Amino acid sequence: MEFSKLQELVYEAGIVGAGGAGFPTHKKFSKDVKQIVVNAAECEPLMMTDHHILAHHFKAIVETLFVLKESLGAEEVLIGIKGKNIDLLDKNVLKEIEGTEVKVVEIPDVYPAGDELVLIYETTGKIVPEGALPITVGVMVINAETVYNIHNKLVRDENITNKYVLVGGDVQNDIIVRAPIGMRIIDFLTECGYKDLEGKAIIDGGPMMGKLVDPKTDVITKTTKGILVFPETHTVIQRKRAPKSITLKRAAAACCGCHMCTDMCPRYLLGYNIHIDKTLRAASHSEVQDARAFTETTMCSGCGVCTVVACQQMLDPQKISLAVKAELSKQGFRRKDNIAPQKVREEREGRLVPSSVLIDKLGIRRFVKQMVTRKEIEFKPKTVYIPFSQHIGKPATAIVSVGDIVKKGEPIARTDLSTLGTTIHSSIDGKVKEITDRFVVIER
Ligand code: SF4
Ligand code: SF4
Secondary structure, eight states: OOHHHHHHHHHHHTOBOTTTTOOBGGGTOOTTOOEEEEEOOOOSTTOOHHHHHHHHHHHHHHHHHHHHHHHHTOSEEEEEEEGGGGGGSOHHHHHHTTTSSEEEEEEOSEETTTSHHHHHHHHHOOOOOTTOOGGGGTEEEEEHHHHHHHHHHHHHOOOSOEEEEEEEESSSSOEEEEEETTOBHHHHHHHHTOOOOTTEEEEESOTTTOEEEOTTTOBOOTTOOEEEEEETTSHHHHHHHSOHHHHHHHHHHHOOOOOHHHHTOHHHHTTOOOOHHHHHHHHHHTOOSOTHHHHGGGGOOOOOHIIIIIOTTOOOHHHHHHHHHHHHHHTTOOOOOOOOOSSOOTTTGGGOEEHHHHHHHHTOGGGOOSOOEEOOOOOOOSEEEEESOSSSSSOOEEOSOTTOEEOTTOEEEEOOTTSSOOEEEOSSSEEEEEEOSSEEEEEO
């Protein structure tokens, strides 16, 4: 398929990174891509959405990867997956791709194996320069579900109206469903059969990087990988709820300066200049002698290893790092230097965090299920609230008006093809009831 045709179709379908980041996929496409790396790491504890898709749709994913490789003119495709999950893949398809340019690469069962820069290193041996995009080293990373979404556009002309979502955590059985985009999380959980949410908190995403959401107002988006139900009293929730001001006061009082948070940081171990202990000290003691203590946070992935695994004083460097990074981004700060570490730090090998250690550190072993059940639910939300911004970049602009009748799959908002943005579609048949600054509200 022609490069420009593929780009247009993916933009029209509204495909963005389904792994959580939401980068508009068509904007990743480039003729400079030499290696396509498929992120099948799914390293956040309790998440199993990609595993499910890979187990059931591996053939479709592989066929699509050949199309991508050809359209982009890439030399090879590397599917990065943990050894323990290779068994999930269809053996016949594995046999078919033997000796081809589509290869399965075993990555270690550590956290965060799915961090884009960690994955690129583990699959290709390359280190992306600080502040640069993977394309600088000829790599494009794409999530397994995103590839499947491209397949659905190419083969069935499907636009993004639904999302594979896992429901797990403090529930008896984990399930995977396909939920309409824009459905309120409270309605979604009710239709899934989880009605008693008294004393529970809800996370959109994994326990490490996921966000606390208000189920009454927040909705399923193109990047919702999982909805986790947790007891309100769990440390994961308490940590996420703690205000920044308290975190900083505690750090000022209790940080012993051991710099274990930096020593264990996966990005630091890849060789990058990031010293979260210095950031925390500068922020909590208001003593900035070197502005790099703040600007280095642009290299933070937000993985949370510093907080959950490294710090023995129960401090939360992750929260401060992300707050500083967000503020820099709000102020329009961009790195001008693109220094490439020459090699990973020698101590890296011994400081990788095994997934099972992380599960114990988080205190969530009782929530880990051996399997997840696919449930076919025909969701019938009366109203959907479809956000203009479900991706990195410019929010989409409405192209419908109040009172318009729309069909499921019809575009309702978009940005230009050339802008970092995408197309947004209605997820139900209905009438546009309201257009707010955040949503197009559609009533069935
Ligand atoms: S969250 Fe902490 S450990 Fe993770 S990249 Fe950021 S500073 Fe490093
Ligand atoms: S690991 Fe904790 S105590 Fe040690 S420097 Fe980092 S924040 Fe301070």
